[in-house]
Amino acid sequence: MRSKKFILLVLIPVFLHVLVFMIIPIIGSGVISFLDYNPLRDNNTFVALENYKQLFSDGDFWKALKNTLVFVVVAVAANIVISLFLSAIITQFRSNRTRSFFRMMVFLPCIAPLVASSVVWGRSIYPTNGGLINLIVTSLGGKPLNWLGDARYLMMSVILFTLWADVGYNTILFSAGMDGIPTEFYEAAAIDGSGRWNQFWKITFPLLGRTFAFVLVMTVISYFQMFAQFNVLALKNGPQNSGLVLTSYIYKLAFTNKNMGYASAVSVALFVIIMIVTLIQQRLNKVDWEY
Amino acid sequence: MKKLLCLLLAIVMVFSMAACGGSGSSGDAGSSGSSGDAGSSADAGEPIELTFWGHQENAINESFKAIAEDFHEEHPNITINFEFFPYDEFEAKVQTSLADKKAGADIYELWGGWGVDFCSTGALAQIPDEMAAEITEDAYAPTYGALEYEGHLYGMPMEFNIESGGMLVNKHLLGDKPIPTTWDELVATAKELTQGEGDTMTVKGLDVVGWDTIPYTLCAMILSQGDNYLNEDGTFNFTSEAAKNAFTELTDLVVTDGVTNLTGLAGGDAMENYQLVFADQCVFAPRGPWTIAEGKTTFELTYGEDFTYAALPWYGDSIGFAAETGWSLAVNGASDKQEAAFEFLEYFFSDEVLMKHDVAAGFIPPKKSVAEDPALLESMPFLEPLVGILGNAQFIGYFNTDIFKETINNVYTDYCTGGIYESIDAALADLEAQCNANLT
Numbered sequence: 001m002r003s004k005k006f007i008l009l010v011l012i013p014v015f016l017h018v019l020v021f022m023i024i025p026i027i028g029s030g031v032i033s034f035l036d037y038n039p040l041r042d043n044n045t046f047v048a049l050e051n052y053k054q055l056f057s058d059g060d061f062w063k064a065l066k067n068t069l070v071f072v073v074v075a076v077a078a079n080i081v082i083s084l085f086l087s088a089i090i091t092q093f094r095s096n097r098t099r100s101f102f103r104m105m106v107f108l109p110c111i112a113p114l115v116a117s118s119v120v121w122g123r124s125i126y127p128t129n130g131g132l133i134n135l136i137v138t139s140l141g142g143k144p145l146n147w148l149g150d151a152r153y154l155m156m157s158v159i160l161f162t163l164w165a166d167v168g169y170n171t172i173l174f175s176a177g178m179d180g181i182p183t184e185f186y187e188a189a190a191i192d193g194s195g196r197w198n199q200f201w202k203i204t205f206p207l208l209g210r211t212f213a214f215v216l217v218m219t220v221i222s223y224f225q226m227f228a229q230f231n232v233l234a235l236k237n238g239p240q241n242s243g244l245v246l247t248s249y250i251y252k253l254a255f256t257n258k259n260m261g262y263a264s265a266v267s268v269a270l271f272v273i274i275m276i277v278t279l280i281q282q283r284l285n286k287v288d289w290e291y
Numbered sequence: 292m293k294k295l296l297c298l299l300l301a302i303v304m305v306f307s308m309a310a311c312g313g314s315g316s317s318g319d320a321g322s323s324g325s326s327g328d329a330g331s332s333a334d335a336g337e338p339i340e341l342t343f344w345g346h347q348e349n350a351i352n353e354s355f356k357a358i359a360e361d362f363h364e365e366h367p368n369i370t371i372n373f374e375f376f377p378y379d380e381f382e383a384k385v386q387t388s389l390a391d392k393k394a395g396a397d398i399y400e401l402w403g404g405w406g407v408d409f410c411s412t413g414a415l416a417q418i419p420d421e422m423a424a425e426i427t428e429d430a431y432a433p434t435y436g437a438l439e440y441e442g443h444l445y446g447m448p449m450e451f452n453i454e455s456g457g458m459l460v461n462k463h464l465l466g467d468k469p470i471p472t473t474w475d476e477l478v479a480t481a482k483e484l485t486q487g488e489g490d491t492m493t494v495k496g497l498d499v500v501g502w503d504t505i506p507y508t509l510c511a512m513i514l515s516q517g518d519n520y521l522n523e524d525g526t527f528n529f530t531s532e533a534a535k536n537a538f539t540e541l542t543d544l545v546v547t548d549g550v551t552n553l554t555g556l557a558g559g560d561a562m563e564n565y566q567l568v569f570a571d572q573c574v575f576a577p578r579g580p581w582t583i584a585e586g587k588t589t590f591e592l593t594y595g596e597d598f599t600y601a602a603l604p605w606y607g608d609s610i611g612f613a614a615e616t617g618w619s620l621a622v623n624g625a626s627d628k629q630e631a632a633f634e635f636l637e638y639f640f641s642d643e644v645l646m647k648h649d650v651a652a653g654f655i656p657p658k659k660s661v662a663e664d665p666a667l668l669e670s671m672p673f674l675e676p677l678v679g680i681l682g683n684a685q686f687i688g689y690f691n692t693d694i695f696k697e698t699i700n701n702v703y704t705d706y707c708t709g710g711i712y713e714s715i716d717a718a719l720a721d722l723e724a725q726c727n728a729n730l731t
Binding site for chain 2: 041042122124126127128129130131134143146147148150151154235236239255257258
């Protein structure tokens with residue numbers, strides 16, 4: 001009983017933090033979504049479900065939702081594949097020092113703030129004239145492209161940058177998960193004549209289940225909330241709003257259009273989407289084993 | 292367990308009550324509106340510390356500090372503490388702090404356009420009558436248009452924001468050619484000097500494609516034909532013959548003449564159009580004179596040798612352009628030091644101080660008496676093409692200019708890209724409809 005009290009006491013600051021900075025704002029946002037809200041005004045009109053009705057006829061909202069889903073699906077899938085691949089390679093090294101070195105190298109881009117690295121990519125790697133990628137393309141005899149100003153390439157460019165900036169984090173997690181798999185399984189498989197590829201699919205991948213479930217849920221949630229690189233790389237949301245995602249749309253509605261009630265309705269929609277996707281993932285990724 | 296829950300609830304209630312209490316008490320101060328009601332002791336000689344929030348810009352920030360020091364010498368009991376924020380996050384910070392009504396600053400540096408959203412809410416303190424009269428009598432109308440609400444002023448202009456009537460010229464790229472004096476000469480010279488095409492243009496002849504440049508240029512082209520983009524009732528008119536001529540000419544610069552491309556709006560350039568002039572990638576860029584300082588300091592160029600600032604030829608037969616309210620100062624409606632804050636604003640609006648600040652910042656003064664002072668041109672000779680036309684400016688209009696610019700830029704981009712509008716009439720009808728819809 002005493003230990004239970006101690007645990008509860010220790011958890012109070014965390015509960016408070018979650019309550020004050022997460023639950024209350026979420027409830028507040030829900031309340032604001034029913035108002036024609038301007039925080040500077042003393043009286044804000046109750047508009048019932050008007051803001052939610054507007055969502056259905058708002059072309060920009062659907063465009064932002066489509067872009068967000070494309071970004072999340074493609075970037076998360078690519079991130080998982082690349083980070084699994086990298087961690088599988090890193091785990092092959094027997095020396096701890098070598099493994100640590102490569103982990104550090106892969107993790108380095110994660111340390112830089114997204115805004116700062118987005119600016120560097122936007123100003124030195126992606127520009128049409130003098131950008132690194134176009135210099136490489138032209139030196140190979142290709143035709144330079146407008147990576148950020150052409151609606152066809154903008155999303156791909158943002159995804160490429162996101163992968164560079166973020167893939168190291170999941171690599172570390174997968175790598176730690178792989179290190180935790182008992183070597184006996186691999187030894188037994190090797191005795192039975194199983195090859196490396198077979199070992200990866202039959203031993204590593206299934207036993208990474210818990211790590212995989214965690215990585216997938218966290219990556220999906222964070223990618224739904226990505227904002228910085230879109231804000232920097234997609235100039236005013238890009239041509240024909242090709243770089244408009246839900247987070248940047250919320251920011252634009254709230255701080256440019258000063259329409260906080262509607263911005264809150266879009267936030268609630270994003271919250272519901274993330275919650276549904278997360279619940280589905282949790283159901284699909286249920287893991288009932290241990291080793 | 293029950294006790295623990297009670298404790299938890301008690302803490303949460305304390306948090307909530309503290310938050311509500313703070314907002315309520317300061318809200319009362321804000322609702323007074325008039326500076327005269329604020330309980331301040333500026334005259335009593337008691338030490339007063341004012342907080343001033345501005346956006347990061349070295350020359351401007353240093354000028355603020357110097358002026359505050361001089362002010363402190365005259366008012367030894369008032370000290371001003373500065374906090375400067377990156378421009379991109381400044382508006383959101385100002386808005387959030389004004390909403391809080393307790394945190395934030397006593398004095399804000401405020402982009403005038405934000406006034407349309409802020410002034411009506413009571414978040415900013417009303418400018419005292421005497422000072423308001425001085426502003427409306429001596430300042431140009433566009434410099435305070437967005438700071439007005441129901442006949443009262445809620446901010447003090449520091450500059451005349453002008454993005455029309457002048458252009459940056461790259462002298463290396465222009466070579467021996469004379470600076471064009473008519474619109475047709477300008478386009479012809481630009482066509483001759485453009486290098487490359489499409490998105491990978493290496494030298495743009497005349498770059499009008501930018502977030503601010505397209506809307507201001509379009510408005511100026513309509514006004515210089517003797518027409519207006521605003522009807523008398525404040526609604527938009529982009530379906531006139533003058534608007535059609537202007538829009539056709541403006542889109543032709545990309546589609547037919549090929550003297551610029553859409554990267555300034557769509558993305559893909561590492562720099563804005565005026566920076567491209569400094570980087571030898573653009574010959575002419577219509578922008579305000581505030582850009583000159585960046586050419587001198589950031590790009591380390593010599594004015595007159597590497598680049599110059601010249602009059603932008605008018606598209607129509609007359610002189611006419613639109614200007615929005617630029618950088619201004621405002622006092623927090625919830626501040627309990629409003630009297631001292633307004634003393635600083637009054638000090639700032641004197642001819643001598645305003646001249647000092649505007650010269651340091653590269654601004655055009657908002658006051659006629661300062662703008663017409665020959666000393667201004669002695670300090671900033673590059674303003675010569677502009678000081679004579681300030682009286683021809685029209686206040687851009689009382690609406691959210693960010694949305695206005697975005698609407699024009701989107702229609703412009705969509706029309707130039709093709710495939711969306713069947714004709715220029717369809718594009719302009721849509722532009723007019725969108726702009727009018729945003730007014731409601």
